Each structure stands twice: as C-alpha cells, then as structure tokens.
Amino acid sequence: MPKIEAETVQAHRDQVRQRIFEAFAELMDERGFDAISMAQIASRAGIGRTAIYHHFRDKEAVVVAFASYETDNYLAALRADLEAAADPVEKIRVYLRHQLRAGQQFHTGMGGILYHLLSDAATKEIHDHVAAVEEVLEEILDEGIASGDFRISDRRTAMSLLHAALTTRQLPLPAVEEFVLRGLGHMT
Numbered sequence: 001m002p003k004i005e006a007e008t009v010q011a012h013r014d015q016v017r018q019r020i021f022e023a024f025a026e027l028m029d030e031r032g033f034d035a036i037s038m039a040q041i042a043s044r045a046g047i048g049r050t051a052i053y054h055h056f057r058d059k060e061a062v063v064v065a066f067a068s069y070e071t072d073n074y075l076a077a078l079r080a081d082l083e084a085a086a087d088p089v090e091k092i093r094v095y096l097r098h099q100l101r102a103g104q105q106f107h108t109g110m111g112g113i114l115y116h117l118l119s120d121a122a123t124k125e126i127h128d129h130v131a132a133v134e135e136v137l138e139e140i141l142d143e144g145i146a147s148g149d150f151r152i153s154d155r156r157t158a159m160s161l162l163h164a165a166l167t168t169r170q171l172p173l174p175a176v177e178e179f180v181l182r183g184l185g186h187m188t
Contacts, residue, residue, distance in 0.1 A: 017055055019045040020068050033063065033117050060122045071129035074102055078136060088144030089186055093177055095140060099166050100173060134159065144184065151185030158184060 023044035027036045033090045038059055042052040056062045085091040118126070137159055144150035152158040162180055 013055070016045070016047060016051075017069075018025055019047070019063070020052065020055060020062065023068060024062050026068055033059070034042045060118055063118065064122050064125050068129050071132065078133075081139070082136070082140075085159075088140055088147055088149045089181065091140045092144070092180065092184070096166070096177055096180060097173065099163075100176070120149060126158070137162070141184070144186075149184075149186055 020041060023041050024036070027040060027044060036059065038052055038056075039049045041059070041062060042049050045052070055067065078095070078109070081094045081098065082091050085094050093135075105160060139157065141155050143160060145152065150158075161183060165176055165180055165183070
C-alpha cells in the first residue's frame with residue numbers, strides 16, 4: 001500500500017498531480033513533448049514508474065489535464081483582477097497585463113507546435129479551455145462597445161489583432177496598451 005503524504009486521500013492525489021504537472025512543465029522546457037516518456041515524468045515527480053498511471057492513462061492525458069489546470073488558474077486570477085477594474089478600458093489593460101505575464105510564465109512550448117502531436121479529441125479539449133479565455137475578452141469588448149469606449153465593427157477581427165499584438169512580448173506594456181486601445185477606437 002502506498003504511503004499517503006497528506007491528511008486525506010484526495011489531498012494526497014492533488015499533491016501528486018501537482019508534482020506531475022511540475023515535472024511535466026520542467027521536462028517540456030528541457031526536451032519537448034515527443035521526447036518525454038511517462039516514466040520520465042514519474043521519475044521527475046518522485047513517484048513510481050507505474051504509479052503515474054493511477055492518475056493519467058497516458059502522456060496526452062497529462063498534457064490535457066495540465067493545460068486545463070493552468071487555464072483554470074489563469075482565469076481565476078484574471079477574473080479576480082477584472083472585478084476591481086472600473087471600466088472597459090481598465091479591463092483591457094488588466095487583460096493585456098495578464099496575457100503578457102502568462103506568456104512569460106507559460107514556457108512549456110505548448111501551442112500550435114504541440115497540437116499536431118495530439119489527437120483531435122485532446123486538441124479540442126485544450127481548445128475549449130482556451131475559448132474560455134476568449135470569452136472573457138469578448139465580454140470586455142462587448143462592454144466597451146456598449147459604453148462607447150470602443151469603436152470596432154468586427155469583434156472577431158479585433159480579438160485576433162489584439163492577440164497578434166501580444167505575440168511581441170519584448171515590447172513595453174505601455175506601448176502595447178496604447179496600440180491596442182487606439183486599435184479599439186479608444187482615444188485617450
């Protein structure tokens with residue numbers, strides 16, 4: 001019988017899953033998805049080679065759970081900060097800060113490159129979580145359009161252009177904010 005390292009079985013499972021996620025992120029940073037094995041993840045997480053299968057059926061299940069976990073944490077922090085924002089302009093600024101910070105922190109190489117290595121079902125599952133982030137942006141844009149703070153004719157195009165502006169993560173935040181707000185038709 002394996003030793004339980006927490007007060008409850010669920011707390012133990014959560015701790016082990018967290019260690020698996022941390023190990024997975026470290027290995028992704030070092031090697032990339034296709035060069036990682038379940039045994040390597042288990043070893044790095046400090047669990048037995050077969051124990052990892054009590055938590056995840058395969059490497060693809062690890063990546064889907066990891067992406068879901070990261071997205072859920074990101075959304076909780078984003079929504080908490082958005083609650084303190086007074087208007088759509090400040091909400092866009094909050095959104096931009098979160099997106100830029102996430103890009104700097106989320107360094108596991110996940111994204112377009114990884115998608116071609118996953119099954120269609122896994123890709124859809126991950127995309128569904130990404131869509132939840134896009135829904136937050138849609139809400140902000142809709143609020144800004146309704147208030148007159150933003151003057152855009154095509155919300156989908158505006159979202160794509162906004163995200164494109166975020167891919168150049170080396171630029172200073174004020175420059176990105178000014179560019180995005182002008183693109184949304186907000187004159188400061």
